[in-house]
Amino acid sequence: MERRRRRDTDNLSAASGAPHVLSHDGQRSYSKRDDTPLEDMNSNLWMGTISVGTPPKNFTVDFDTGSADLVLPGAVCDSTCNGHTRYDPTQSSSSVNINQTFSLSYGDGSNVQGEQYVDNVFVGGYEAKNQTLGAASTYSSGFQVSAFPPDGLLGMGFPAISLYNAQPVFQTLVSSGAVKEAVFSFALSSDPGRSELLIGGTDTSLYQESTMVYIPVKVEAYWQIALDGLTRPGMNGTSDVVLVNKTSYAEAIIDTGTTLIVTSDSNAEQFYANVTGATPNSDIGGGVWNVPCDAIDSLVPTLTFGGHAFTLSPSTFNLGPASNGSTDCVAGLAGGGSDFWIVGDVFLQNVYTVFDVGNSRIGFADPAA
Known part of the structure; x- marks a missing residue:
């Protein structure tokens, strides 16, 4: 299982001479501070x-x-x-x-x-x-x-x-x-x-309660749920790129121990197809891609879970220059995995996430403003 994505950036830090971004109260719904x-x-x-x-x-x-x-x-x-x-x-x-x-x-x-x-x-x-x-x-x-x-x-x-x-x-x-x-x-x-x-609960001060959506866990092993959709905007007036929709069933593993969104090489190639200057990052390796920094903000994906669409912010999807002074930036979606989508921290920064063991489900909500 492709999971952790942190050590891959060691070579990049050495090449650039600096640590890369990939290297290293309110009302509450519980009775005590835990x-x-x-x-x-x-x-x-x-x-x-x-x-x-x-x-x-x-x-x-x-x-x-x-x-x-x-x-x-x-x-x-x-x-x-x-x-x-x-x-x-x-x-x-x-x-x-x-x-x-x-x-x-x-x-x-x-x-x-x-x-x-x-x-x-x-x-x-x-x-x-x-x-x-x-x-x-x-x-x-x-x-x-x-x-x-x-x-x-x-x-x-x-x-x-x-x-x-x-x-x-x-x-x-x-x-x-x-x-x-x-x-x-x-x-x-x-x-x-x-x-x-x-x-033991959720912190209602950190999310918008009306936006919470729950998705049942498929198998009680990894935190594995259905992924209803994954799209990105088209470039230069072209149609949106659709990698997952309701008719092309996909599953995601929600993993706080992975930095990126990780998928198969073929899915990653489709995601970056027709993006001028998008290339695999040979320094980091492991399926990571570079995209021209002036284009990467236009590629932020939208993931749909439980019928609710969550769009990543450019600041979380853009992981910074590929090397010191580079005009290419490291993107937050990588290949090198399997047909399962490993959904890591670049997505989880955009939501409040509830892991409900008792009811075998995951909840996502928009963060509090």
């Missing part, structure tokens, strides 16, 4: 803080709906974990070694290996007791601090995709009764103070 503020890392990923162990120790993680397991750098991790805060089971009185190893791999080639433990995990004001987690003994380059600022990854997919064969953190919170409403929601923004993960 949101986790998220820090924007150049609109490439959003990370927040959790605590693990007794006494609790803080770690930063990428909250990832495209996986289901919690992994942190272990105390015995080699130099590949340098710069990250490490989980030391000997310093937690609630830690238990369950004598199981693990090996996790991701779509960009990143991987991590280590040992599994059970410990207490605190997130969003709640405690997941006896939670299975992985303590890494080695990080591949995609997880090293120069490419991946958070300490680790906290998966928020369904149990079916847990490679630990264990309950993910959120399901532990629900099954234990710690969380009364089996819902978590995300607001992602490049504006300071506007990004959060909310456990």
